[in-house]
Amino acid sequence: MVKKPAPDAARRSERSRRAIYDAALALVAETGYPRTTIEAIAARAGVGKQTIYRWWPSKADVLLEAFLDLAEQAARDAGQVPYEIPDTGDLAADLKAVLRLTVDQMSDPRFTAPARALAAEGLVNEQLGRQLVAELLEPQLQLYVHRLRAAQDAGAVRPDADPRIALELFVSPIAQRWLQYTGPLTYEYTDTLVDYALHGLAPR
Incomplete structure (x- = not known):
């Protein structure tokens, strides 16, 4: 009698986790955050809801x-893992390069629908909003802070500038345009934001 190998619990768990990620992202894109439920996620993923509650409260x-995992996959696809802002010594070029990657990500249908749903819900759901800021937004903003501080050390940014405020000159307009559909999100647009942020509007 041939002895069958024991089931690989770790592989089965990873397969279930992936199915749950995919189901959650698909449902929030199709029906919105309020109508997405644990029961619906479980049914779509083909798992019991107790499996979901075992891993997430x-x-x-x-x-x-699921969204953080999607963002990491997108960065990996773009060759940006570990994700960081390059430091070539040319601050403008480095910022333009990373913001162009941001445009690509924010234009990716896999990313756009769940991102919009989560962003909208985060405005009215205080707990989710805090989680989005703490786990997704703030770690990304700290990468800009680190790069701007390096530019200060190199003399490319004036020493009295607050990097945390300075980064909002180019990050915040992108978020506003993307969320409110006030215009196309293009490379030309983000390049221009960097030029305005670093050189101002006064004649050179």
């Missing part, structure tokens, strides 16, 4: 983890 935690 709420649908917010499921969706946020």
Whole structure:
């Protein structure tokens, strides 16, 4: 009698986790955050809802983890893992390069629908909003802070500038345009933001 190999629990768990990620992202894109439920995620993923509750305490935690995983996959596809802002010595070129990658990501249909749903819900759901800021937004902003501080050390940014405020000159307009559909999100647009932020509007 041939002895069958024991099931690989780790592989099965990873397969279930992936199915749950995919189901959560698809549902929030199709129906919106309020109508996405643990039961619906479980049914779509082909798992029991107890499996989801074993790993996550709420649908917010499921969706946020799924979204973070999606963002990491997108960065990996773009060759940006570990994700960081390059430091070639040319601050303008480095910022333009990373913002162009941001445009690519924010234009990716896989990213856009769940990102919009989570961003909209984060405005009215205080807990989810705090999670989005702490786990997704703030780590990314700190990369800009680090790069701007390096530019200060190199004399490319004036020493009295606050990097945390300075980064908003180019990051915040992108978020506003993307969320409110006030114009196309293009390389030309983000390049121009960097030029305006670093050189101002006064004649040179």
